[in-house]
Amino acid sequence: MRTGGRVVIVNPREKETSKLQNYSLDKERSYPVVKANTLVQKARHQLTAKELKLVDFMVSKVREDDTGFKPIETSIAEINQVMSFGRGSKNTDETIKALLALSNKGFWLKIPNAITISRWLQTAKIDENGKASLQLDPQLAPYLLKLVESKTGHARFSLADVVVLKSKYSIMLYELLMSWRGSMGVNGHPDEFLEYFGKSDMKWWIFNGKILTPAINEINSKTGIKVHYATRKQGGRTVEVELDFKGEFSQEQWDQMK
Structure with a gap:
């Protein structure tokens, strides 16, 4: 084959080795x-x-x-x-x-x-x-x-979904949602979420902007689920947080998670 005016000779064994390595890597991440x-x-x-x-x-x-x-x-x-x-x-x-x-x-x-x-x-x-x-x-x-x-x-x-997530809070949120996959979501008081993430001393609005929203965005952009976030307020204060999600997995992936 030719590229950039040069002749490149590809060793069939190297190509086959690369395929096997990629297969092994995909297999390890599929567990x-x-x-x-x-x-x-x-x-x-x-x-x-x-x-x-x-x-x-x-x-x-x-x-x-x-x-x-x-x-x-x-x-x-x-x-x-x-x-x-x-x-x-x-x-x-x-x-x-x-x-x-x-x-x-x-x-x-x-x-x-x-x-x-x-x-x-x-x-x-x-x-x-x-x-x-x-x-x-x-x-x-x-x-x-x-x-x-x-x-x-x-x-x-x-x-594989854990591999692509960079933030510890994205990983924690993803795993929390997976533990509630039967109901496809989780809801609770803001204090419960703050405690789960180890941020009990943080103001909710700061936590929401710096931790929760970025975690949701990363999960939505990199994994097989799409998270929807909503809150209920009372007297100007957030009193309930609701997170639900839709799966974008193949049927085989969903079957594996049952």
Whole structure:
């Protein structure tokens, strides 16, 4: 073939290798992330966007018939490629640091009559060649294992949608909506949304302009759903927030999320 006046010879093996790599990447991103609604809706944490994505990467490795958490054998290069974190030594170092930070971060879960304090990552072993062995914390088992079989209410979505979202608030909102996909929306008092996003000390109008609206816009422009946002006011104050969404998935994608 010709381009720019030069003859370019394409090696058929390189072309085939590229196709296989793209297929493998698409396959990895197509795996579902499945979490109990309780974990999505009730867990309170302060994770960064990268840490949220690392959690979802690990959860996507959990299979429906797993009875326990198996070590996730991967590499920093694979994580960076699947999650679009970028290549090179700088991005490698940043992902390793994010895993270290994640291993030291926990979350608290408020359930009836109790508060449970847990963490996401039990162990992370990374060798000098970048090979990694990751282990989810066993306390996550009730929220990640056998959810379909037990008919526990759960959020189910494609890892690919998480990959394209840049803001941590977009990821959190997307997952919250997926946990309410049966009713295609969620509504509540503004204070409930502020608490969910860890912004209880922020004024609603600031939160709405700086966090909620940009998150909705990013979800609408990058994922398979379109979010509609409405509020109800009383005496000039917002007293109720309603978020509903329409899916733009194929029938196969919807079936996978059931």
